[in-house]
Amino acid sequence: MNKKLEFKGTKLLILVFIAYIFLFIFDNTNALEALNKSKNILSTLLPIFAFIIILTALINYFLKPKQILKHFGEDSGKAGVFYSIIGGILSHGPMYAWYSMLSDMRKHGLKDGLIAVFFYSRAVKLPLLPLMIGIFGITYTIVINIYIVLFAIIQGKIIDKLMK
Amino acid sequence: MKQKQQEPSFKKAMINSIKSFASILPVMFSIIGIVGIFQIYITPSMISSFFGYGNLADIFTGTLAGAVATGHGSISFIIAEGLKEQGVSLYALSTFTLAWVTLGLIQLPAEASVFGVKFTFYRNILAFFSTMIIAYLTIITIGLFS
Numbered sequence: 001m002n003k004k005l006e007f008k009g010t011k012l013l014i015l016v017f018i019a020y021i022f023l024f025i026f027d028n029t030n031a032l033e034a035l036n037k038s039k040n041i042l043s044t045l046l047p048i049f050a051f052i053i054i055l056t057a058l059i060n061y062f063l064k065p066k067q068i069l070k071h072f073g074e075d076s077g078k079a080g081v082f083y084s085i086i087g088g089i090l091s092h093g094p095m096y097a098w099y100s101m102l103s104d105m106r107k108h109g110l111k112d113g114l115i116a117v118f119f120y121s122r123a124v125k126l127p128l129l130p131l132m133i134g135i136f137g138i139t140y141t142i143v144i145n146i147y148i149v150l151f152a153i154i155q156g157k158i159i160d161k162l163m164k
Numbered sequence: 165m166k167q168k169q170q171e172p173s174f175k176k177a178m179i180n181s182i183k184s185f186a187s188i189l190p191v192m193f194s195i196i197g198i199v200g201i202f203q204i205y206i207t208p209s210m211i212s213s214f215f216g217y218g219n220l221a222d223i224f225t226g227t228l229a230g231a232v233a234t235g236h237g238s239i240s241f242i243i244a245e246g247l248k249e250q251g252v253s254l255y256a257l258s259t260f261t262l263a264w265v266t267l268g269l270i271q272l273p274a275e276a277s278v279f280g281v282k283f284t285f286y287r288n289i290l291a292f293f294s295t296m297i298i299a300y301l302t303i304i305t306i307g308l309f310s
Contacts, residue, residue, distance in 0.1 A: 008187055017197075019197075030204050041200065054178075094195075096268075103278050135244060136257075143305045
């Protein structure tokens with residue numbers, strides 16, 4: 001079935017647009033710099049966006065709604081939590097880049113708790129581990145990352161109870 | 165008459181995926197626009213200046229500053245390294261770096277428009293308290309090892 005295109009966040013975009021107009025009027029130099037920063041962020045994110053579009057298509061193609069429900073739905077159990085943690089840890093780019101994929105999977109039965117697990121697990125940043133060890137030490141790095149995963153699971157359980 | 169159910173093709177899955185992504189483009193552009201403004205007005209040196217007012221205040225500042233700040237996670241560690249040299253507590257630095265990657269005040273409206281206000285509210289409140297508890301537990305735990 002083909003989806004109907006409905007835009008989300010248009011009011012927010014209008015507000016941001018107005019904010020930029022004000023900035024251009026009152027602080028032209030910084031407004032230009034802010035716009036330039038945004039442009040740079042966007043160009044850095046383009047490959048991540050492409051990756052997410054392809055990943056969402058692959059999920060939709062290989063995982064039928066029934067399977068999404070089985071792996072990430074109400075009865076997904078520990079396996080669903082495990083996949084969400086791994087997905088969160090491995091996911092790159094900012095949190096908002098993943099909104100479309102998660103929103104799409106949510107429509108097919110992805111549990112809210114697992115979205116929370118995914119989001120919090122993203123705090124385990126594999127590429128940044130060497131930097132973290134260099135600044136805070138190896139014991140600190142291991143301990144904090146274990147707690148992050150543990151609290152991601154706890155948050156997921158609480159969210160599921162609260163959203164019922 | 166029984167109709168044969170058609171298997172969706174990859175092309176269709178791709179089109180649907182592009183449509184899903186396109187539907188939240190206003191959200192994406194909004195956040196990217198706000199991040200641009202924040203990165204100009206809230207600089208690393210400004211964030212550093214918020215610390216140094218006592219342990220408890222630093223912990224709270226760490227969580228809030230991390231939640232407001234934007235940018236790559238590595239920036240939070242670089243700022244944290246400078247703050248560590250200034251004598252800011254490890255507890256405050258932990259809340260700061262953790263809040264940087266788990267909380268996003270500027271993403272709240274966008275998250276709410278995609279996942280709903282209720283989910284966004286609960287998730288962020290939980291993430292906020294988790295950040296402070298994790299920092300506390302981490303310091304306590306590494307204290308046991310040293």
